[in-house]
Amino acid sequence: MIKRSKSSENLIFFQYALDILILTFLSLFFIKIQYLENFHKYLSISYLYTAHYKVLILFVxxxxxxxxxxxLYIGSRFSGVIPIIKKNFYQILSFSIIVFAVSGFKSNELFSNKLSLKFITVLFILTTATKILLFYGIRYYRKLGGNNRKVVFVDENSNTYSFINLLTKKKHYGILNCGEFLFKVKIINKENKHKYIFKEFKNYIINNEIQTIFFSLNGQLPKETHEDLVYLAQKLHIEISFIPSEIYDSYSSLNLEYYDTYPILTFKKFPLDSFWNQFLKRIFDIIFSLFVIIFIISWLFPLIGLVILLDSGSPVFYLQKRVGLRGKVFNCFKFRTMKKSVDNNIKATVKGDIRITRFGKILRKTSLDEFPQFINVLIGNMSVVGPRPHMVIQDEHYNDIILKYSLRHYVKPGITGLAQSKGFRGEIATKEDIHKRVIADAYYVKNWSFLLDIIIIIRTFFNIISGDKKAF
Known part of the structure; x- marks a missing residue:
């Protein structure tokens, strides 16, 4: 069993106590409203508590x-705000069944159906708001140096120092690097670095009350180091985590199943492998694209089309072959923003590209050139949210040089995506540019949720309003 810090235990208890306080107060408040509606009586809180304490106990x-x-109260310091909202939504959804059931069983209604809905809605809003405030409050406290978690790093691979730099940069994670234990230590850069010797390492983590060991897989230390560390972590009841040698390593995609008592590793299913998740996403795509086509595109297209004709002649639209779901090629609709050229299907756009027309610059800067892709969404070969589709020649190139690049093809490409909402758009000048996008796309595929799609759409909207510096 992994030891939880005292501060973590106190935080869990505080969150639970706060929710129970909100739940109890709202229950009594809405019961009071019900009495006023039915009997037009003003009753004290103490009377209501005495009369309905069994219901309150059942609720708690x-x-x-x-x-x-x-x-609900178990989370990681690396989690974002979206999982918190999702968990609280499922909590309230399940709890609403209890509320309606209890109201139905009582001879006198506890809450009417209308009042029950109001109660559930207010409960969701208040509990979600307190959790979000607490989430950002703890983040700020960690930035100031509080609630730190002591960690050490063992061995190194191609991702170790990128991960360490990430933890150093994001101080709100509250990770305190207490040392790096390596196969070899260069004297030039010895600060906070130690040669890995098992007995000395064991004494170090005990004496310094280390809470987590980060072990880099496929490093320079002998293979038996892995088993030694796992055994040591279990014996001392401390957490051990593994840094893969590849960002897109299969370790994060494996699921442990048992055939009788024999353990077997299988690949995890992605969220959008589920029929119901696909159905929900498709329904949203149809409704959203129809709304945009009817209320925006219907009057915007003629205006943009006219300006394109006056600026650079015909055609107004440009169809380009892009790679979509399961690697299938489709025609992607766009407003034409470039002069006619044989390079348009094989050469990606770069900053200051002479092929871009005068009006094309405006369309690209405001992302209006992408609006015809709502037709693709309605047809079904694109989604409102998903990894941005690449040209066929680009796709073939990146698929050969980037491991797990093809993971992005497990979902439909989108008009906007997680990478774009985070600012990873524009020219692909270095290998790091495409790596950032692929990492974001892989995260989206593995962690899709309807709420994540909504967040991405909202972020994209504000990026368009504020003006994206990387758009050209």
């Missing part, structure tokens, strides 16, 4: 058992 107990199942 139900909330606790649902929270355990949803893992």
């Amino acid at each position: 107990v139900s909330w606790y058992f649902i929270s355990v199942n949803v893992k």
Whole structure:
């Protein structure tokens, strides 16, 4: 069993106590409203508590058992705000069944159906708001140096120092690097670095109360180091995590299953492998694209088309072959922003590209050139949100040089995506540029949710309004 820090335990208890306080207060408040509506009586809180304390106990107990199942109060310091909102949504959704059931079983209504909906809505808003405030409050506290988690790093691979730099940069994670234990230590850069000797390492983590070991896989230390560290972590009840040698390593995609008592590793299913998730995403795509086509595109297209004709002649639209779901090629619609050239299908756009027309610069800067792709969404070969589709020649090139690049083809390409909402767009000048996009795309494929799509759309909207510096 991994030891939880005292501060973590206190935080869990505080969150639970706060939710119970909100739940109890709202329950009594809405019961009071119900009495006023039915009997037009003003009753004290103490009377209501005495009359309905059994219901309140049932609510508190139900909330606790649902929270355990949803893992409402268990999270990682590396998690974002979206998982918190998702968990709380599932918590309230499950708890609403209890509310409606209890109201139905009582001889006198606890809440009417209308009041029950109001109660559930207000409960969701208040509990979500407190959790978000607490989330950002803890982040700020960690930035100031509080609630740190002591960690050490063992061995090194191609990703070790990128990960260390990330933790150093993002101080709100509250990770305190207490040392790096390596196969060899260069004297030039010896600060905070130690030669890995098992006995000395064991004494170090005990004496310094280390809470997590980060072990770099496929490093320079002998293979038996892996087993030694796992055994040591289990014996001392401290956490051990592994840094893969490749960012797109299969370790993160494996699931442990048992055939009788024999353990077998299989690849995890992605969220959009589920029929119901696909159905939800497709319904949203149809509704959203129809809304844009009817209320925006219907009057915007003629205006843009006219300006394109006056600026650079015909054609107004440009169809380009792009790679989509499962690697299938489709025709991607765009407003024409470039002069006619044989290079347009084989050469990516770069900053200051002489092929871009005068009006084309405006269309690209405002992302209006992408609006015809809502037709692609309605047809079904694109989605509102997903990895941006690349040209065929680009796709073939990156697929050969970047491991797990093809993972982005497991979902439909999108008009906007996680990479674009985070600012990873524009010219691909270095290998790092495409790596950042592929990392974001891989995260999206593995962690898709309807809420994530909504967040990406909102971010994209604000990026367009504020003006994206990387758009050209």
